[in-house]
Amino acid sequence: xxxxxxxxxxxxxxxxxxxxxxxxxxxxxxxxxxxxxxxxxxxxxxxxxxxxxxxxxxxxxxxxxxxxxxxxxxxxxxxxxxxxxxxxxxxxxxxxxxxxxxxxxxxxxxxxxxxxxxxxxxxxxxxxxxxxxxxxxxxxxxxxxxxxxxxxxxxxxxxxxxxxxxxxxxxxxxxxxxxxxxxxxxxxxxxxxxxxxxxxxxxxxxxxxxxxxxxxxxxxxxxxxxxxxxxxxxxxxxxxxxxxxxxxxxxxxxxxxxxxxxxxxxxxxxxxxxxxxxxxxxxxxxxxxxxxxxxxxxxxxxxxxxxxxxxxxxxxxxxxxxxxxxxxxxxxxxxxxxxxxxxxxxxxxxxxxxxxxxxxxxxxxxxxxxxxxxxxxxxxxxxxxxxxx
Numbered sequence: 001x002x003x004x005x006x007x008x009x010x011x012x013x014x015x016x017x018x019x020x021x022x023x024x025x026x027x028x029x030x031x032x033x034x035x036x037x038x039x040x041x042x043x044x045x046x047x048x049x050x051x052x053x054x055x056x057x058x059x060x061x062x063x064x065x066x067x068x069x070x071x072x073x074x075x076x077x078x079x080x081x082x083x084x085x086x087x088x089x090x091x092x093x094x095x096x097x098x099x100x101x102x103x104x105x106x107x108x109x110x111x112x113x114x115x116x117x118x119x120x121x122x123x124x125x126x127x128x129x130x131x132x133x134x135x136x137x138x139x140x141x142x143x144x145x146x147x148x149x150x151x152x153x154x155x156x157x158x159x160x161x162x163x164x165x166x167x168x169x170x171x172x173x174x175x176x177x178x179x180x181x182x183x184x185x186x187x188x189x190x191x192x193x194x195x196x197x198x199x200x201x202x203x204x205x206x207x208x209x210x211x212x213x214x215x216x217x218x219x220x221x222x223x224x225x226x227x228x229x230x231x232x233x234x235x236x237x238x239x240x241x242x243x244x245x246x247x248x249x250x251x252x253x254x255x256x257x258x259x260x261x262x263x264x265x266x267x268x269x270x271x272x273x274x275x276x277x278x279x280x281x282x283x284x285x286x287x288x289x290x291x292x293x294x295x296x297x298x299x300x301x302x303x304x305x306x307x308x309x310x311x312x313x314x315x316x317x318x319x320x321x322x323x324x325x326x327x328x329x330x331x332x333x334x335x336x337x338x339x340x341x342x343x344x345x346x347x348x349x350x351x352x353x354x355x356x357x358x359x360x361x362x363x364x365x366x367x368x369x370x371x372x373x374x375x376x377x378x379x380x381x382x383x384x385x386x387x388x389x
Contacts, residue, residue, distance in 0.1 A: 001056040001260050001290060005096030005201035006171060006242055008122065010250070010265055010283045011059065012093040012100055018046060018061060018284075023087050024104065029076040030066040033141070035129055039088065050120055050129055051291075052141070057127040059100065059120055060287035078139055079131060082106065082116060089115070094162065096170055096201030098122040123163065132160045146375075150383075166200040172242055174199070176232035183223075192218035195231075205253070205262060208270050210234045241265055252278045252286050257298055260290035332388050337362055338369055339384035342377060349377040 003011070022039040029035055033053040039046050047065055051058045072080070083104055090103035100120045108114040116138075119130040129141040137160050144154040152161040169179050182198035189197060195207045202210075211218050214230035223231065241248070242265050253261045256274030263286045268277060280286040298306070337360065342349065345358045352373045360367040371380045 001058075002124070002203070002262055003098070003122070004203045004206055004262065004264075005093075005098060005166075006206060006238075007250075007263050007265065007283065008098055008100065009093055009096060009172060009201065010242065011287075012091060014283050015048070015059075015061075015100070015102075016091045019048060019088050019102075020091060021088065022046065023085065024083050025085070027076060027079045027083055028068040029073050030068055032073060034066070035076075035079070035141070036066065036068070037083075052127045052129075054291075057120075057122040057124070058287060058291065059122060061284050062291075063288045075131075075139055075141060079118075082131070082138070083118075086116070095165065096172060097163070097166055099162065119160070121163065126163075128154060130154060130160060135160055146379075168198050168200045171199045171201040171206075171235070172239055176235040176239070179235055180223075180228045180232055187221070189221070190218060191216055191220045191223060205268065205270075206238070206264065209264075209266065209268055210238060212270055213237070238266065247282050249279050249281060250283050250286050252280060252289060254278060254293070256296070258293050258296045260286070260293065263287070263290075335384045335388035338367070339381045339388065341367060342369065342381040342384065346377050346381070349380075351376045 019039060019041075022041045024037050025040050025045075026038040027036070028038070030049075030051075031053050034049065034051040036050075037048045039048065047062055049058070049060060049062045049066070051066075083106065086104040086106040088102060089105045091100065092103075093100050098121070100122065102118045102120070104116050104118065106114050106116060114133070116131070116133045119128075119132060121128045121130065128144075131138045131140065137154065137156055137158050139156050140154045142154065144152070146153055151164070154160075169182055171179070179195075179199055183191070183194040186194035186197050191211055192204070192207055195210065196202065196204065199207075208218055210231065211234075213234040214227060216223065216227050216231060220227075248265065251264050251267050253264065253268060253271065254276050255261050255272075261275070263283065267279070271277070278289070280289055341358050341361050344361045348358065349356050349371070353371050354373050355368065355370050357366055357368050359365070371377075372383065375383065
């Protein structure tokens with residue numbers, strides 16, 4: 001299941017409504033890829049379950065609690081030590097990105113209030129739960145080291161760095177006419193791709209529905225003034241419905257394999273063959289419904305066809321990136337020259353430098369070299385060798 005940022009906005013508001021002010025009294029990990037918080041509210045108790053074990057990340061208030069193992073993992077023990085008896089004081093989504101942060105106030109050793117964070121990154125296969133305080137990581141469900149990601153590391157005692165933010169205007173708060181204006185920057189794209197690129201918070205499904213509501217062909221590259229006005233009206237209507245109360249109905253899109261593909265705040269009109277929709281009273285009910293479905297196994301021929309189509313689409317998306325790499329391949333020798341120069345002057349460089357000036361070992365000319373302050377001199381050289389290869 002893939003939830004758009006717009007749907008996660010509705011989920012965030014629902015969690016605020018249900019959990020703000022409640023106190024965590026027990027922490028469990030039903031599996032190595034799930035976290036369960038039991039909380040006390042003024043009127044009763046509730047639970048919050050983050051489950052990343054089924055291939056698509058889920059964060060919801062479960063109707064039925066999962067089994068709780070007797071031997072908790074180390075991450076669970078750490079959270080118990082720091083979060084039990086803590087009070088949930090803030091729940092926020094990062095813009096319309098798929099990141100939800102929960103602030104938990106606890107009492108420190110000097111009897112002062114200490115605020116700690118549980119950061120839920122609901123980003124598909126890279127989903128993670130990060131426990132942090134004042135921007136510093138205590139621990140996380142999954143560790144990410146330098147070998148796994150050159151952009152950011154998720155390791156204990158490192159500063160927390162959020163994933164790159166989406167570019168574009170918020171589909172929820174930006175004026176509809178401003179979104180239409182931003183689409184003009186993507187003249188080479190069709191209207192569907194331009195709408196997705198110009199905004200944050202929606203994907204292909206919602207963008208297609210907005211264009212259909214405006215009576216616009218998604219393959220159109222240039223919109224008339226009348227079409228732009230109809231699209232602006234459709235965007236405004238979506239903003240109004242998304243800002244309704246958290247008890248407003250939502251619609252689950254169910255695939256022919258009996259799985260919820262996504263959840264939308266409106267009734268979809270465009271469905272893939274074999275798909276259907278189900279109206280549910282609110283977002284949490286929809287998520288609870290999704291986990292009750294038993295997937296249907298497709299015939300082998302259909303499974304293979306789906307695999308081939310998906311792989312073909314993935315490779316087609318890689319083509320522009322590879323073509324760009326090919327254009328930069330002419331600079332390969334320069335990368336090797338820089339790497340060799342770093343290795344020859346390794347003791348003149350210190351970790352933490354962002355640049356250095358060395359004599360090129362091939363022509364003895366001054367050479368300005370950009371470095372990553374997070375890497376050692378040898379690791380910087382290896383990074384240039386990697387680019388060369």
